[in-house]
Amino acid sequence: HTSSPSISEQAMAQLADERFLSDSLAGLKQSPKQLPCKYFYDQRGSQLFDQICETEDYYLTRTETAIMQRYAGEMGKCLGEGVMLVEFGSGSSIKTRYLLDHLIDPVAYVPVDISREHLRASAGQISGDYPNIKVHPVCADFTKPFSLPNPKRRPSHDAVYFPGSTIGNFQPSQAKQLLASIAHMCGEQGGLLIGIDLRKDREILERAYNDDQGITAEFNLNLLHRMRKELGATLDVNAFEHHAFYNAEKGRIEIYLRSQIDQTIRLDGQTVHVEAGELIHTEYSHKYTIDGFAQMAADVGWTLRRWWTDENDYFAVLHLVV
Numbered sequence: 389h390t391s392s393p394s395i396s397e398q399a400m401a402q403l404a405d406e407r408f409l410s411d412s413l414a415g416l417k418q419s420p421k422q423l424p425c426k427y428f429y430d431q432r433g434s435q436l437f438d439q440i441c442e443t444e445d446y447y448l449t450r451t452e453t454a455i456m457q458r459y460a461g462e463m464g465k466c467l468g469e470g471v472m473l474v475e476f477g478s479g480s481s482i483k484t485r486y487l488l489d490h491l492i493d494p495v496a497y498v499p500v501d502i503s504r505e506h507l508r509a510s511a512g513q514i515s516g517d518y519p520n521i522k523v524h525p526v527c528a529d530f531t532k533p534f535s536l537p538n539p540k541r542r543p544s545h546d547a548v549y550f551p552g553s554t555i556g557n558f559q560p561s562q563a564k565q566l567l568a569s570i571a572h573m574c575g576e577q578g579g580l581l582i583g584i585d586l587r588k589d590r591e592i593l594e595r596a597y598n599d600d601q602g603i604t605a606e607f608n609l610n611l612l613h614r615m616r617k618e619l620g621a622t623l624d625v626n627a628f629e630h631h632a633f634y635n636a637e638k639g640r641i642e643i644y645l646r647s648q649i650d651q652t653i654r655l656d657g658q659t660v661h662v663e664a665g666e667l668i669h670t671e672y673s674h675k676y677t678i679d680g681f682a683q684m685a686a687d688v689g690w691t692l693r694r695w696w697t698d699e700n701d702y703f704a705v706l707h708l709v710v
């Protein structure tokens with residue numbers, strides 16, 4: 389049985405702040421400028437993301453949810469008996485419920501998320517609603533090594549559930565690395581159930597990242613609000629606008645913050661100049677084909693066993709094994 393290291397929550401929060409600061413400074417000094425999308429998800433950002441998921445324009449969530457609702461029984465059987473299910477980027481764990489309803493004698497459910505408050509709240513709700521499943525939340529950045537809990541009852545194997553097409557927010561080389569580390573983490577009998585957004589018409593894709601209520605714009609701009617509030621940055625947030633388009637050649641949505649004026653950002657005693665019209669890159673959202681994704685996963689040891697899609701082939705959930 390492992391216990392967590394005795395580092396206070398306050399010290400953890402301070403470390404997280406320092407990383408946010410150093411990553412932001414480093415990103416703004418690059419050319420072109422960039423800010424990492426993982427910092428979207430403070431409490432406000434997580435709430436905005438949940439709102440995006442409910443918009444008509446953002447088809448991803450309801451499409452994936454419908455796939456889960458329809459096929460969770462088959463997925464539960466594929467994952468097998470006595471599994472420890474580890475969810476990457478669990479957020480509000482809404483889709484997970486369909487899966488939890490169909491797991492066969494699971495040993496534990498381990499939601500992993502970077503947003504501490506959000507994780508605590510949703511893990512609490514899950515354990516209330518599923519008294520027979522042991523819930524062990526882990527607050528971690530899943531792109532960095534972290535240790536899994538050691539439940540008293542030994543799982544027959546570990547499986548990672550990675551829904552939401554979050555893998556799409558990584559560059560293919562990083563995505564591959566992440567898939568490799570998941571394979572390593574799960575070990576021999578390991579399984580992976582992963583949601584990916586499929587390539588489709590530009591119009592549908594671009595609408596999903598430019599919703600007409602402007603929530604995606606607010607979500608993107610929240611990164612700058614966070615820099616002001618948490619890092620004491622000086623900048624004119626209102627002069628920035630959301631900019632998102634589909635790069636068909638690369639098969640990805642590209643998201644930027646565009647400054648409409650010349651301005652100087654002050655951060656930690658340093659200054660960064662932003663020209664009028666200049667873009668700060670904040671996120672990529674890669675769209676895959678099932679074959680393309682299976683190939684990338686196969687390169688790092690995964691075999692595609694089964695997949696499920698919706699009737700429009702907008703989204704897919706893939707089951708892979710080591």
Ligand code: AVI
Pocket residue numbers: 440448552553554555556557596597604671672673
């Ligand atoms: C979390 N991730 C899968 C979302 C996406 O679609 O790439 C993040 C997002 N960015 C803008 N809207 C949603």
